Amino acid sequence: MKQFSKLFLVSLLSGAVTLGAYKLLFDDNGYFANRQGPLTTASSDSYTKRVGLSSELLDFTEAAENTVHTVVHVKNVSYKTISNPMLEYFYGYKGGQSQEQVGTGSGVIISADGYIVTNNHVVKDASEIEITLNNKKSYKAKLIGTDSKMDIALLKIDADEKLPYSSFGNSDSVKVGEWVLAVGNPYNLTSTVTAGIVSAKARNLGTNGIQSFIQTDAAVNPGNSGGALVNTRGDLIGINTMISSMTGSYVGYSFAVPSNIARKIIEDIMEYGNVQRxxxxxxxxxxxxxxxxxxxxxxxxxxxxxxxxxxxxxxxxxxxxxxxxxxxxxxxxxxxxxxxxxxxxxxxxxxxxxxxxxxxxxxxxxxxxxxxEFFTTVFKGIELENIDAADKKKFKITYGVKIRAITNENLMQYDQELRGNIILSIDNVKARDIETVSKLLNDKEESKSMRLEMINKNGELIRIII
Known part of the structure; x- marks a missing residue:
């Protein structure tokens, strides 16, 4: 009995010590109370934000399902005459063989009645354009209009049914780090989906055209050009247009024309027949x-x-x-x-x-x-203006700036020869319009010489250094 009493007393003291230590060290007012907490309470910290990557928090299936049926395969068929210089030289043969060339890309249906947006470079110089839907149905497409500067083209097909289409989202509200899906239809394999995040906005790649790409790390490869970049709600926030790669294949970065720019271009083409800048x-x-x-x-x-x-x-x-x-x-x-x-x-x-x-x-x-179109710019005493539709038709060109006047004393003696000429490039950079030329010249020193390539009034290509 005496031994049992001793054991009971030891147990009681041990329990008291344990309870006291817990209250002292770990209870609400204990020593470690404000120094350590369970990991699940991180959201209470006003300086941090939990990032969840579990399947319960991230679900792309609905956005993917809504988008894949709106992305189409675009087939561009063109014909090029191939000449044989040996036959021409020895036999005076002037004919050539017409050779079919096929290019492919992707496009996005933007209306139930068959309007489709894609990249200009996907349908450039096309004699025929064929669209294949995700359900394998094919239609001939009509080219409604293009904007080569922003690399956007608008097509139209006459389908025998109402088509699923993507709705435009607000690309200005897109945030860096936001999850996105890139959807394309390369090589007529039906639509494919890749996921990534927005890596950067307003990315300037010095393309002398569009200056405000959305950059993403979603995998985009050749054949996906013209496809859709959508957010997790399935809203169209960009048109995939290019990748940055030394090999021509995806290596980590891809770029899309923001949806706000693409939408404005499409609306201009549909309402005015051309882009209003x-x-x-x-x-x-x-x-x-x-x-x-x-x-x-x-x-x-x-x-x-x-x-x-x-x-x-x-x-x-x-x-x-x-x-x-x-x-x-x-x-x-x-x-x-x-x-x-x-x-x-x-x-x-x-x-x-x-x-x-x-x-x-x-x-x-x-x-x-x-x-x-109303404005001009001046450099080195040469006043330049944008070319108009008549100039484009006359000289069979799609870009350039015209020499409007000469005020440079050293060039005045060549006024008659230079005035009216159309400059195509400055130091091998295409002179697309006044806006492009103004930015180009702003980055160059006035004192340095420049190489101009131009078409004179007779349509002859000439090069000068000033």
Whole structure:
């Protein structure tokens, strides 16, 4: 009995010590209470955000199911005459053999009555265009219109049924890190789906056309051009257009034309028959640490105005050299790609609120966009203007800028020979339009010589260095 009492007393003391230690160290007011917590309470930390990758939190099946039936295979058939130089030289044979060439890509149905958007390069020079739906039905397509600058084309098929289609989302609201799906129909294998995240927005690749790509790490390979980039709700936020690769295959990055730009182009083609381009009427460049130091400005982000175009909306609204554009409407502007991407969603006469930093003070000024074709630019004493439809038809070209006048004293003696000529390239970079040329010249030193390739008034190709 005495031994049992001792054991009972030891057990009681051990339990008391254990309970006391727990209360002292681990209870709500204990020593470790504010230093350690269960992992499942991370959401209560205001400085962190839980990232879930489980199948319960991520489900792409609905978005994929809704999109695959709206993505089509695009077959481009063209014919090229192949000549035989040996026959021409020895026998004077001037004929040639017509050879069929086939290109393929993808497209996205955007209306129940058969309108389809794809890349311009997918259907370029096509004699015939054939569309194959995800259910294997095939139709001949009609080319409604194209925009080579933004690499967008609009097609139309006459189907015997109402077609499933993708709805446009707002690409401006897309966030870096957001999950996206890239859907294409390469090689007529029916639609394929890959997933990734948005790696960057407003990516400028120096293509002299579109300056505001959505970059994603979703796998996109040749044949997927013209396919859909959608968010997890299945909204169309981009048209896949290119990859960045030394091998021609996917290596980690792909790029899409933002849906807001594609939608505006399509609406223009359908309503006006061509693309209506508005311009702000400013020239300059984006700021960074080096540029800001050279210009003597404090900001390192934004678009610095170096020149305001005469008679433009920017001039009429009071924008001036030295202003730094930091916002257009509600869109923050940190780079040239931000600015050009937003302007490309607008038309002439659209009004936008331009927020500038002028001498350290923020001001918001309403500006009415001007029509791009009305303006000129001057470099090295040569005044340039955009070519019109008559020039394109006469010389069988799709781009270029015309020499409107010569004010350079050293070139005045060649005024008659140069005026009216159409410049096709400057230092081997295509002179697509005034906007492209203005940006190109802004990046070059005025004192350095430049090589121009142009067509004269007789349609002859000539090259000069000035």
């Amino acid at each position: 508005g311009i702000l009427g400013v020239e300059g460049g984006e700021l960074n640490a080096m540029a800001s130091k050279e210009l003597g400005v404090a900001q390192t982000e934004g678009f610095y105005i170096n020149k305001v175009t005469k008679n433009s909306g920017a001039e009429k609204s009071g924008l001036k050299k030295g202003d730094v554009i930091v916002k257009l409407d509600n869109q923050n502007i940190a780079t040239f790609a931000d600015l050009s991407g937003y302007i490309n969603t607008k038309r002439p006469n659209d009004k936008i609120a331009v927020t500038i930093n002028r001498d350290g003070t923020l001001k918001t000024i309403p500006v009415s966009l001007s029509k791009n």
